[in-house]
Amino acid sequence: MAKTKIDIAMDIVKEQIANKSLIAGSRLPSVRQLATQLNFSVSTIVEAYTRLVSAGILESRIGAGYFVVGHVVQAQVFETKIQYQREIDPLWISRQSLDAKSNVFKPGCGWLPNSWMPEQTVRKALKQVAKSETELLIDYAVPNGHLQLRQWIARRKQNYDLNLDLEQILITDSATQSIDLIFRLLLQAGDVILVDDPCYFNFQALIKAHHLKAVAIPFTEHGPDIEHFKQALSLKPKIYLTNSGIHNPTGASLSIQTAFQVAKLAEQANLMIIEDEIFADFEYQHAPRYASLAGFEHVIQIGSFTKTLSAAVRCGYIIANTQKIEALIDLRIATNFSHSNLNAEIVYHALMDSGYLKHIDWLKKQLVKAMNESIYKLALLDIHPWIIPKAGIFLWCRLPKDILASALSKYCLKNDVILAPGNAFSQADGAAHFMRFNVAQCIDKRIFDVLEAGIREIRKHDHIDDD
Template sequence: MKKTKIEIVIQIIKQQIASKGLMAGSRLPSVRQYAQQLNYSVSTIVEAYARLVAQGLIESRLGAGYYVIGKPVQVVNIEQNIHYEIEIDPLWISRQSLETTNEVLKPGCGWLPASWMPEQTIRKALKLAAKSDSAFLVDYALPHGHLALRQYITRKKEVYDLKIHPNQILMTDSATQSIDLIFRLLLQPGDIVLVDDPCYFNFQALIKAHHLQAVAIPFTENGPDIQHFAQAIHLKPKIYLTNSGIHNPTGAALSLNTAYQISRIVEQSNMLIIEDEIFADFEYLPAPRYASLMGHSHVIQIGSFTKTLSAAVRCGYIISDLAKIESLIDLKIATHFSNSNLNAEIIYQSLMDSSYPKHLDWLKRQLVKATNDSIQKLAKLEIHSWIIPKAGIFLWCKLPPHIEASKLSKICLQKGIILAPGNSFSQAEHAGQFMRFNVAQCIDKKVFDVLSEAIENYQNYDV
């Protein structure tokens, strides 16, 4: 990207300091002198000097000007060491994906490549947010959160025949924070939570953090196994935590018949469902929602805008009945006080941009192509998808009989490829034979070259 004038001034001064052209203690030209010398505005030089002061390279002396600092602050870049021998657990994939450099390929992570995200839409939204009401820039958010964004969510819910009031929505900083708040409000240590088997690994991590008991329900291509679900009711679970729309990690979609039968069981047992619809914008045709069948007295919906807009601008939401939302607001104020009003405004401006629907259409087309390509390339390695997903980013794949997922993951990690072994999503005996692949992160040929070599020489590795 082209450098701004401010950045050019900063670069010039940094180069002079590095080359000893400006020694420690040297006085910089006055703001006006340097502006005339470079033919820049005074405000440009003022801002450049201010940023260099903030970076600890120069200092301002009252009435005397700006000077190079005698002993510059040493910024130590702490490299993250990759622990290849670390035990596979529910947070293994997240730690590896977040700690490694951009050169490492991540077919095991749960997000799209940066190049697939609507960067220009976000940049435009940032500019609009900067010009918006000052309340978005300096004040705390309303207790419920950004009103216009909540109104947008209510309109989106009409697709599922859901009529909700904006006050039934609580804005949060992420879907993970949403689950944390719900668990804090409704559960006590030792309570039983039903989860899918396999399920999103962070569900397991949150359950463990809250000292809850997880009971796994086998997940079929149409949703949770109804017979196992009915049997688990005898354990008196408080909550069923699941993905609605597109399931993580299998890519399966809930069928209407399964949703109806599960809804009947839940209503009779007076428990709650938390349906995480974080992948909803990837759907071509909306899958059934438990909330559509039972309403929000028995269902709490959560979501965020991370997957299709930005992981850097954190913003999530909770939808429930008015009474639960009121209690969740009190809990959020007690534990977090407020969520980011500015983030919500940036997200709202992005969603209002005419480019966003076009971006979603483009994403869906790209994902269909990437899914088909990945299925074909994996099949050549005797890695086969459990189902052909209707939409989304994930393939849940069975490995060749002699390959163990966690060992294969450690081998590939040494070669710059992060995978998602089935052990992180399920405690079942057969989980070690499965792997979750993010098709959007499999577009680099190196992914399949490394997999092929690792499988071919599998027996020769000792990890």
């Protein structure tokens, strides 16, 4: 981005300090003098000096002016040491992806490239929100959260034959925070919870943090395996946590038959279904929702706007019956008091912008193209998807029989490619030979070159060991 006049003025001062034209204790030109020299406004120089004071570079002395600080303490920045042995830790992939430099490829992460996000829509929303009334910019949100955003969510849910009271919707700061709140409300340490196998690795991390007992239900191309689900009910689980719409990591979509059977079993067993529909906007055709089949007595629905709008503007939601929402509000006030009303306002303005719907249409087309290209390029390496997803960003792929996902992940990480090995999503024996790929992050040819080199290197060492 082009530098502002404030940035230019700050850079001039920093350069003079760096080349010793200004030394510790030196008095700077007055704001009027520097403004005249640079042909800038006085307010610009005041802002530049003020920012340099905040940065600890200058100090302001009342009645005397601005002076160079005698000794500036620079915080040391240490490069994070990569722990290659953590490749099957559920949090490892996220930490490496979040910490990765710009030159690192991230086909194992769970989000879209920055260039695929609606940056201009977000910028436009930021400008609109900046003009809002003081109350919105400064004050806490109402207990249920941003009213207009809840109205938008309620209108959207009508597409799933759900007619919601606005009091059934609670705005949160993220889908992860939503799950954490629900766990705090409904569960105690040692309680049994059902999850899909494989499942999103952060589900496992949250389960571990709450000291719960997880029972894995094999996930088929149509949803959870019904027979295993029935058997697991004998353990008296309190919650079934799953993705509705597009499943993570497999990309599979729930069938109406499976959804109906699971909803019926949950009702009979007094089991609460938590359905995370965070990838809903990627769907071409809506997959069944448990909430549509069973209502909100036995279903809680969560989601966020991270995947298609902005990961920086954190905002999510919970939909449940009013009794549970009331209890969740009390819990949220006790633990976090409120949510970011400012973020919710930004999200609302972005969602209402005509450019957002156009972006979603464009995004779906790009994902179809990326999906087909990724399947083709992976097949050349004898890496094949478990199923061909109907939509979304993920491929759950089976590696060649002689290749372990952990070994391939280690090799690729050392060559600036972060992968998502199967053991992060499942403890089943076969998971060691699976990998989750984010097709939107698989555009660059170099990713496949590194994969090919890694497979070749692993086979070479295996051959030497055999000899």
